[in-house]
Amino acid sequence: MTRIWITAILLLNIICGGCDQYATEEQNNPLFGLGVPATDTLIRKWDDDVRPDGKGFPAGEGDARSGKIVYSQKCASCHGANADDNTFGKLVSLPGDTSKSKSVGSYWPYASTVFDYIRRAMPFNAPGSLTNDEVYGLTAFILAGNSLIPDTVVLDASVIPKIQMPAMRKFVPDDRNGGFEVR
Template identity: 40%
Template sequence: MPMRKSVLALVALTSLAFSVRAETQGHYGIGRPATDKEIAGWNIDIGRDGSNLPAGSGTVAHGREVFEQQCSACHGEKGEGGVGDRLVGGQGTIATPKPIKTVGSYWPYAPTLFDYIRRAMPQNAPQSLSNEDVYAVSAYILNMNGLLPADATLDARTLSAIEMPNRSMFTGDPRPDVKNPACEKGC
């Protein structure tokens, strides 16, 4: 029995020592807090209202050039799809048995297009496009969907002002633990 008590005491002391050490180094005793610079490098999300859109602008014409060079291999010459998703068309199909979900038919907020392109495209080199190129490609895709004229220039203000055709077709989240302004009057 005395040997068993000694082993238990040793285990208890060892556990205490590791837990004190872990508390001083973080929860698991590894890593370090991220610096403000590191956080800023990844804190690039754009709100659906356009909050956090960067400075810059892009034209539909420049967007056509960038799309041809960076996007058409996957999304098709006119955004009709291919290896990558279809980006154009589908308006009026969402409530049908065979909906065609594209930027112009399904996406509820235009600024999220900028956010997605900047984060994830082109697929072989995400985050490689300049803000001007992302604004331009966004302008071109919105133009191909009939949501922006061919001579348009897109920037933070104009992108945020675009009303997407499917904006009102989504429903709010009625769960009480989810802050949802759309449900303040009831979902």
């Protein structure tokens, strides 16, 4: 098989005489064949992102009550007792908050992002240390704090994709295109 490929490449090089030899070789070569097949174990270990459509959410569940307990232990020292401190990004706009500062309630377009980010990067001093139940609980605590879900809702893989975030309607794709118009 290899010999057939080599013959084919040589023939192509002769036919292509005038074209860029390097490009021709790369386009017609079989694969370089570098790297090793990824094991399912590695993919499962590293692939921890979740999408708005629900793909990637793990087993587990949590509600605002369980989330509040975790929050007060592991999050409140940076984000404030009520999660409305803006030092490291405001998480919660409490009822009656008229400030223009961004919070999950006022600015985040997808609930899945809250889960994804807490699981991937929080708490700041011990990222990756939370259980999936804790992440579901914290997500519920933050969403409920913003009055986006009732306090009683239990979040799991099937519930989060259904949550509508009010900020979503504000998001528009980039309309800048270069050219004469400033956008």
